[in-house]
Amino acid sequence: MRRISNDSEAVRSALLAAEDRFVQAWGQMAGAWGVSRTMAEAHALLYIVGEPRNTDEVMERLRISRGNASMTLRALVDWGLISRVHKRGDRKEYFAAERDVWAMLGALLRERKKRELNPLLVALHEIRDETGAIPGEPAEQHRARLDAMLGFIGAIDRIADRMIAMSAGELREATHALTALADGLDAHAKGGAS
Amino acid sequence: MRRISNDSEAVRSALLAAEDRFVQAWGQMAGAWGVSRTMAEAHALLYIVGEPRNTDEVMERLRISRGNASMTLRALVDWGLISRVHKRGDRKEYFAAERDVWAMLGALLRERKKRELNPLLVALHEIRDETGAIPGEPAEQHRARLDAMLGFIGAIDRIADRMIAMSAGELREATHALTALADGLDAHAKGGAS
DNA sequence: ACAAACTTTCAGAAGATTCTGAAAGCCTCA
DNA sequence: TGAGGCTTTCAGAATCTTCTGAAAGTTTGT
Known part of the structure; x- marks a missing residue:
């Protein structure tokens, strides 16, 4: 026909x-x-x-x-x-x-961490080390800012590590849990006391 | 001197x-x-x-x-x-x-969601809508893949929303909680039963 | 060993992004 | 009102990234 x-x-x-x-x-x-x-x-x-x-x-x-x-x-x-x-x-x-979008995310995270996060962490630690001995108040404050940034990038790095270590299924699970967690914190913040 | x-x-x-x-x-x-x-x-x-x-x-x-x-x-x-x-x-x-690195992250997320995630979601939904009526097995499977991607991007979008809504302090808190959560899932996966 | 079929490489071309610098624009104060 | 001090704009220049296409490389079958 x-x-x-x-x-x-x-x-x-x-x-x-x-x-x-x-x-x-x-x-x-x-x-x-x-x-x-x-x-x-x-x-x-x-x-x-x-x-x-x-x-x-x-x-x-x-x-x-x-x-x-x-x-x-x-x-x-x-x-x-x-x-x-x-x-x-x-x-x-x-x-x-790859057919599983969560596995895809894992691959993406793994590569980007390797290419971007790791080198940055290395550089920041180097700067921190070479700055450690400088005396004076300005240097102290410089170190404080550097440390804040190191803590931040370090936290992101640890999360990336955990996510990379997960399977696609676990990753999806964790993502959904995170949404719930965020909802919880949000309610907590809006709701009541400590 | x-x-x-x-x-x-x-x-x-x-x-x-x-x-x-x-x-x-x-x-x-x-x-x-x-x-x-x-x-x-x-x-x-x-x-x-x-x-x-x-x-x-x-x-x-x-x-x-x-x-x-x-x-x-x-x-x-x-x-x-x-x-x-x-x-x-x-x-x-x-x-x-901005002195608070977590507030900085919030600003970054807000802008990137606006510039990248939102337009992508709109485009994907449009494609989904215009594809909905096509009959046949191949079209079914195409929709299934599109839906998987929509679910994935949607999940990321929701997380971004939650994070953007948080204050710097809450964001740091949530990040640390996430690391713990990931550890938990990891132990769970390696450890025992369902 | 050779040829056919297919893949990879890379120098130069094309294209995209980012930067410069000088001119125009905008305040502020006298 | 206008001169000085500062900021913004934007066309063209410089730079960086990505792409092309033809030649070289590789693998497979005979």
């Missing part, structure tokens, strides 16, 4: 359009995840299509060069956000996105 | 060097905070020196142009990370960094 065939085509193109919109929306979050726009888009594409895709399909869909696709996909594999999939009977390499 | 004068100078320059190192370290985190390098550096400078500084002092210390300093400081004020300070008897404008 012609009508069904037409419908199928319409359905297909509607889905493709939705995928494109998702890819675009996700691409705008690239900065927030700390990856390039194209990395975010390629990840979004693989996530939303749900099935493994090869380099050519990604190139075509995202309108990017082969070189760019290659480097982008490799970077995503390095980040642990997608994985290589081999299909028997096909020499091409396929890539599939 | 000459010796004391010498010492004072040495102390002064050691402190300046430490400040510079701090500024540099903080500048490298710019990407993580979602601000430009110069914004991060200017903020770091104002934070670590502890006292209000005027545009000329920031320009000189950071070796940037007047125009850049002006725009950077204004942006920091917009983000709520620093505030304008007027000194009586001085026509220059001074800027002082």
